[in-house]
Amino acid sequence: MSPFPLAPDQPRAARVGETAGKAPVSTPTATAAPSLPGAPSADAPTLEVRDLTVRYGGTLGCADVGFDLLPGEVLGIVGESGSGKSTVLGCCALDLSPTSGVVRLSGQDTAVITGARRRRLRYAGIGIVRQASHEELRLAVSAGGNIAERLLATGQRSFDEIRDRVAEVYREVELPAGRMDAAVATFSGGMRQRVQIARALVNEPAVLLLDEPTTGLDVSVQARILDLIRRLQRQTGVAMVIVSHDLAVIRMLADRLLVMRAGRVVESGVTDRVLSDPRHPYTQLLVSSQLES
Amino acid sequence: MSALSDLLRRAEPTHISGYLWAYLDAATKREIRRALLKAVCVPGHITPFASREMPVARGWGSGGLQITLATVVADDVVKVIDQGDDDSLNARTMRALIADCSGVATTTDARAATLIQTRHRIPEDDLGDQVVLVFQVPISDPLREFEQRPMAARRMHAERDYAAIWLGLYEDHSRLNRSRFAHSYPCEVEGGYIVSSTPIPRFDVPRLHQAPFLSLFGAGREAAVYAIPPYTDVVPITFTDRPFETEAFDGPCASCGSTGSYLTEAVVDGHPALVCSDTDRCRRRQAEEAAR
Numbered sequence: 001m002s003p004f005p006l007a008p009d010q011p012r013a014a015r016v017g018e019t020a021g022k023a024p025v026s027t028p029t030a031t032a033a034p035s036l037p038g039a040p041s042a043d044a045p046t047l048e049v050r051d052l053t054v055r056y057g058g059t060l061g062c063a064d065v066g067f068d069l070l071p072g073e074v075l076g077i078v079g080e081s082g083s084g085k086s087t088v089l090g091c092c093a094l095d096l097s098p099t100s101g102v103v104r105l106s107g108q109d110t111a112v113i114t115g116a117r118r119r120r121l122r123y124a125g126i127g128i129v130r131q132a133s134h135e136e137l138r139l140a141v142s143a144g145g146n147i148a149e150r151l152l153a154t155g156q157r158s159f160d161e162i163r164d165r166v167a168e169v170y171r172e173v174e175l176p177a178g179r180m181d182a183a184v185a186t187f188s189g190g191m192r193q194r195v196q197i198a199r200a201l202v203n204e205p206a207v208l209l210l211d212e213p214t215t216g217l218d219v220s221v222q223a224r225i226l227d228l229i230r231r232l233q234r235q236t237g238v239a240m241v242i243v244s245h246d247l248a249v250i251r252m253l254a255d256r257l258l259v260m261r262a263g264r265v266v267e268s269g270v271t272d273r274v275l276s277d278p279r280h281p282y283t284q285l286l287v288s289s290q291l292e293s
Numbered sequence: 294m295s296a297l298s299d300l301l302r303r304a305e306p307t308h309i310s311g312y313l314w315a316y317l318d319a320a321t322k323r324e325i326r327r328a329l330l331k332a333v334c335v336p337g338h339i340t341p342f343a344s345r346e347m348p349v350a351r352g353w354g355s356g357g358l359q360i361t362l363a364t365v366v367a368d369d370v371v372k373v374i375d376q377g378d379d380d381s382l383n384a385r386t387m388r389a390l391i392a393d394c395s396g397v398a399t400t401t402d403a404r405a406a407t408l409i410q411t412r413h414r415i416p417e418d419d420l421g422d423q424v425v426l427v428f429q430v431p432i433s434d435p436l437r438e439f440e441q442r443p444m445a446a447r448r449m450h451a452e453r454d455y456a457a458i459w460l461g462l463y464e465d466h467s468r469l470n471r472s473r474f475a476h477s478y479p480c481e482v483e484g485g486y487i488v489s490s491t492p493i494p495r496f497d498v499p500r501l502h503q504a505p506f507l508s509l510f511g512a513g514r515e516a517a518v519y520a521i522p523p524y525t526d527v528v529p530i531t532f533t534d535r536p537f538e539t540e541a542f543d544g545p546c547a548s549c550g551s552t553g554s555y556l557t558e559a560v561v562d563g564h565p566a567l568v569c570s571d572t573d574r575c576r577r578r579q580a581e582e583a584a585r
Contacts, residue, residue, distance in 0.1 A: 116452035123456075138460075145464045152463060153456035159466055159532035181467050 044107055046071050046206050046239040047092060052101035054087050061087035062263040065101075069207065072237040076254025076271060078244060078286065084263040085243040089211050092241060094122045106206050123153040127200025127238070131212035133192035136199070139185040144170065146184055147199045154203055165202065173198040173228060190221035194228070201232060208233070210242040214249060226252055247290050251275055259283045298393045315362045315395035321345055325363035325518075329509060332520035337482030339433050339450070344516035348390065349383075354412060355513030357429035358387055361410045364425065364509070365391065370398045372406035376557070377414035377570035401573040413476070415497040417554050417571040422505040422523055428491055430512040433519065435479040435489040455479075455487050458530065466535055478537075481528045488519055490529070496539045496555040501527040542567060549578035 047069035054061035062084035069075050077085045090096035091103050094110055103110045105125055113121055130136045137146045147166045156162050170180050173194040179187075184195055193213060200208055213229065214222040230253055233240055242253055250257060250271060257274045259267040259282065267280040278284045312319055321343075328342035347355040354375075365371065371391050375384040379401040387410065392399050400406050403416035403424075412429040420426070436446040439457035449457070458479050465473040472478070477489045478498050490498050491510060501508065501521060508521040521527060529537045545552045547566035554574070556567040569575035 116454065119452060119454060141460065142464060142467065144467060145460055148463050149456055149460050152459040153454075157459075157533045159463070159535050161534075162463065162532075163467065 043070050045069055045104075046073075046106060047241070048102070048104040048107075049088070049092070050102040050104075052088060052091055052103065053099050054084075054091065054096060055099045060084075060263045061096075061099075062260070065258075065260075065265055067258060067265075067268070069239050069241060071206075071239055074233060074240040074242065074253055074255045076242050076244065076250035076257045077260060078247060078250050078257065079260035080245060080286075082262075083260040085245075085260055086211055087263075088260070089209055089241060089243050092207070093126055093128050093209050094118055120154065123150050124203060125206050127205040127208040129193065129196040129200050129208070129210045129213045131215050133184075133189070133196055136196050137184050137192060140183055142181045143175065143184055143187065143191075143195045143198075144180040146195055147202050150199060150203050166198075169198040169202050172232070190217050190225060193217065193225050197225075197228065197232065201236065201238065204236065204238075206239065208238045208240045210240065210244075212244055213242070215244070215246070222249075229253065247275065247287065259286065295389075295393045313394075315365050316348075316390070317345070317359070317362050321359075322363045325359055328518050329360065329364070329520060332509070332518050333507070333522050335486075336522055336525050337486030337488045337519060339486075339488075339517050339519050341517055344513045347513060349387065351514035352431065353383060354387060354410070354429040356511030356515075356518070357410050357412070357427050357513075358390070358511075359513060360427045360509050360511040360518065361391060361408060362395070364427075365395050365397055365408055367395070367397060369408045370400050370406050372400050372403060372409045372416075374409070374411045374414060374416065374571075374573075376412070377416070377555070378572045380572065383412075402577075403571075403573065413492050413494070414555070414570055415493060415500050417569070417574045420504070420506045424506045426506055426508045428493070428508065428510045430489070430491040430510045430515075430517075432477065432491070433489065433510065433512040433515050433517045435477070435487050450486060453485065455530075458487060462530070462532065466532065471538070472531070472535075478529050481526075481530055482521060483526050487530060488521070490527070494540060494555060495529070495537070498527070498529050498537075499539065503527075546575060549575045549582065551575070551578055 045068040050066050052065040053063045065088050067075060077088060079085050087096065091098050097111065105121065110121070128136060144166045147169060148162050151162050151165065167180065175191060175194050175198070184192060187195065210229065214225050217225065226249060242250065244250055254271045257268060257271045258265050259274065259280065261282045267274060267278065267283045274283060275287055278287050324343050328340050332338060332340040344356065345359060347358050349355050349358060361371070371388065372379065373384045373388040373391070375381040378384060388399050391397065403409060403418040403420065407423055408425050408427065409416060410427040410429070415426065434446055435458060436449055439461060440446045440449060449455070462472060465471065474495065476492045476494055478495050479487050480490045480498060480501065481487050490501060503524055503526065505523055507523050510519045531537045540555065542556045544567065546554060546556055546569045547561050548568045551569055554569045554571060557570040558565055559568045561568060
């Protein structure tokens with residue numbers, strides 16, 4: 001049985017990117033209506049972002065960013081350093097509060113949720129994997145403890161049940177057996193990312209946020225982590241936002257794509273369409289400046 | 294008359310008699326009592342107060358001493374123990390100080406006391422609702438070990454965000470198969486704040502639950518007090534499938550033969566042996582045995 005009981009045979013309605021390359025799509029709205037911004041949809045979006053603007057004093061973090069993330073969908077955000085990707089993700093993760101605009105998680109306006117309820121929502125509803133693992137993990141605490149923390153924070157109080165669930169997820173992310181009780185400080189970079197992924201998914205959040213999850217890892221480890229993320233995403237059907245400056249990562253994972261520059265979304269659409277037929281000059285530059293592999 | 298009480302009498306302004314009664318001046322007493330009132334009103338809440346310089350080093354009971362001296366009244370009977378022992382140096386000197394500058398009666402019999410200042414133990418006798426226990430606290434915040442930033446820890450208390458303490462328990466049980474806490478076991482007070490059941494052993498923790506007496510906790514170095522009012526729920530936190538356990542001992546007390554008391558190792562007749570840590574009650578039991 002799958003360790004993620006939320007993983008029924010999830011219809012992959014949003015998985016349009018796989019065929020879009022073969023049959024060029026003229027306009028984004030012409031295909032796969034549920035996954036596209038503004039398109040009418042029977043499913044309520046997991047995450048709704050409207051007119052999101054964040055200012056850091058006089059500096060603009062991001063401006064007028066909007067998107068819907070449907071259940072089971074993967075949205076990529078690309079852009080260069082300082083383009084506002086992490087600001088948008090920070091608002092989705094409830095780390096930041098928007099200057100204006102709305103972030104709704106499962107229909108709830110997150111701005112009105114404060115204090116203990118906000119913390120609980122963050123633990124129960126949102127999984128996050130960060131580039132710098134030490135921002136998310138307690139290095140002195142065991143891998144199992146780091147994974148268990150989210151269960152403990154959401155009120156689970158049976159040690160055996162917590163331990164079983166942690167062991168299950170620990171195996172699922174392919175971490176070495178027998179090191180579950182070793183401190184995360186003794187883990188390599190790739191293993192720490194796996195611990196973060198296990199921690200993020202342990203209590204089956206509605207949305208998984210990935211902020212440059214493989215940046216800084218060597219190429220072979222990067223590929224394996226991306227494989228793992230893709231497999232778990234399909235297995236659990238969790239909605240996902242992945243931020244990266246690496247187009248290869250986005251191409252591999254994302255159904256849909258936002259391209260950001262200087263805090264604004266300059267282009268959006270189905271991943272393969274945007275990457276094979278970029279419209280905005282900046283996207284064209286981004287695609288053409290990719291190293292050939 | 295001791296040199297100390299003589300000195301205090303000389304320091305006291307003659308026109309306000311009693312101003313320096315029980316060592317502390319009136320303003321200090323008011324400050325500490327206000328903090329204590331707040332602490333009693335919000336059980337388990339760590340309340341800051343203006344900790345004074347005391348004639349004991351911080352970390353040696355200055356917090357407990359300030360509470361005792363701020364709450365003592367003329368007809369109180371005071372008992373001071375350290376590790377359950379009335380005769381340890383620290384207990385003796387503080388008892389002498391309290392008696393010297395307030396003139397109240399002292400005792401070693403917990404049943405006769407109305408104010409008991411203690412470190413490490415709750416006296417083994419049944420304590421009624423007429424007694425106030427004052428605990429000397431080294432580290433007041435159970436989150437200290439997990440969150441070093443005071444502001445962050447305060448917010449966690451306010452939001453009852455105790456995942457860090459539970460995580461500590463999880464780590465203990467997965468590595469050691471038991472909790473690591475020998476003292477300062479974290480306890481939930483009245484379903485709200487988690488407090489450190491400071492330095493009393495796990496053995497004494499169940500006695501705090503629905504206790505008839507008022508417990509006041511003072512940390513002088515940290516300038517903080519907290520309180521557990523009478524008849525309050527105090528529940529040591531633990532996993533539903535890992536019951537809370539108190540210390541168990543092999544055999545009875547070597548001196549009085551008691552089987553239900555907390556024992557510490559001591560040298561008896563040249564050999565190491567386990568004896569009651571509550572020395573006064575142990576002596577009374579021995580006397581009863583001898584009389585029989």
